[in-house]
Amino acid sequence: GAGVSQSPSNKVTEKGKDVELRCDPISGHTALYWYRQSLGQGLEFLIYFQGNSAPDKSGLPSDRFSAERTGGSVSTLTIQRTQQEDSAVYLCASSSLRDTQYFGPGTRLTVL
Amino acid sequence: TQLLEQSPQFLSIQEGENLTVYCNSSSVFSSLQWYRQEPGEGPVLLVTVVTGGEVKKLKRLTFQFGDARKDSSLHITAAQPGDTGLYLCAARSSGTYKYIFGTGTRLKVLA
Numbered sequence: 212g213a214g215v216s217q218s219p220s221n222k223v224t225e226k227g228k229d230v231e232l233r234c235d236p237i238s239g240h241t242a243l244y245w246y247r248q249s250l251g252q253g254l255e256f257l258i259y260f261q262g263n264s265a266p267d268k269s270g271l272p273s274d275r276f277s278a279e280r281t282g283g284s285v286s287t288l289t290i291q292r293t294q295q296e297d298s299a300v301y302l303c304a305s306s307s308l309r310d311t312q313y314f315g316p317g318t319r320l321t322v323l
Numbered sequence: 324t325q326l327l328e329q330s331p332q333f334l335s336i337q338e339g340e341n342l343t344v345y346c347n348s349s350s351v352f353s354s355l356q357w358y359r360q361e362p363g364e365g366p367v368l369l370v371t372v373v374t375g376g377e378v379k380k381l382k383r384l385t386f387q388f389g390d391a392r393k394d395s396s397l398h399i400t401a402a403q404p405g406d407t408g409l410y411l412c413a414a415r416s417s418g419t420y421k422y423i424f425g426t427g428t429r430l431k432v433l434a
Contacts, residue, residue, distance in 0.1 A: 253425050313367025
């Protein structure tokens with residue numbers, strides 16, 4: 212079956228522009244996570260969605276970051292007024308109640 | 324702030340050698356996972372351990388969860404070039420859904 216997909220795979224933008232990153236989770240998975248990974252490093256938690264519950268936004272680094280999940284499926288991570296320090300790989304993962312997270316391939320964001 | 328420290332950060336070895344990667348914390352966790360990540364891809368789950376002292380084997384990989392559930396190790400026997408990648412540990416505290424990821428160990432196995 213289809214895994215987690217993310218788009219675009221690569222995004223180059225200019226400082227100050229807004230970007231939207233998309234995540235299509237595995238069908239039927241109720242939980243969805245966003246992480247940020249700097250070059251070759253570990254993952255930094257950003258936000259978590261579970262069903263219809265209020266999302267846990269505690270990992271978002273600033274108010275320029277926001278995310279939504281429509282209809283319990285597709286999620287969009289938006290970064291406003293991008294800065295160079297936002298450059299990273301943004302990973303999305305989904306899971307069912309069995310706890311295993313399945314990751315997408317990520318979106319590599321470069322802010323010039 | 325909970326931290327997961329992995330060691331070593333980098334490891335370059337010859338094919339056939341054995342190696343151990345460590346994941347340490349001062350916090351107690353309800354479960355700990357190990358992932359492998361290859362360039363341009365997301366991490367892929369290798370194993371989940373939940374019981375203190377638990378040992379799990381996956382072919383040439385042996386995973387152990389510390390008795391106090393604060394640390395874990397990954398041992399690879401007779402490493403092969405296909406084992407090359409970034410190894411990440413991730414842990415979750417009881418009652419939470421949030422995973423904390425370790426700093427990562429980049430392994431390179433030379434043929």
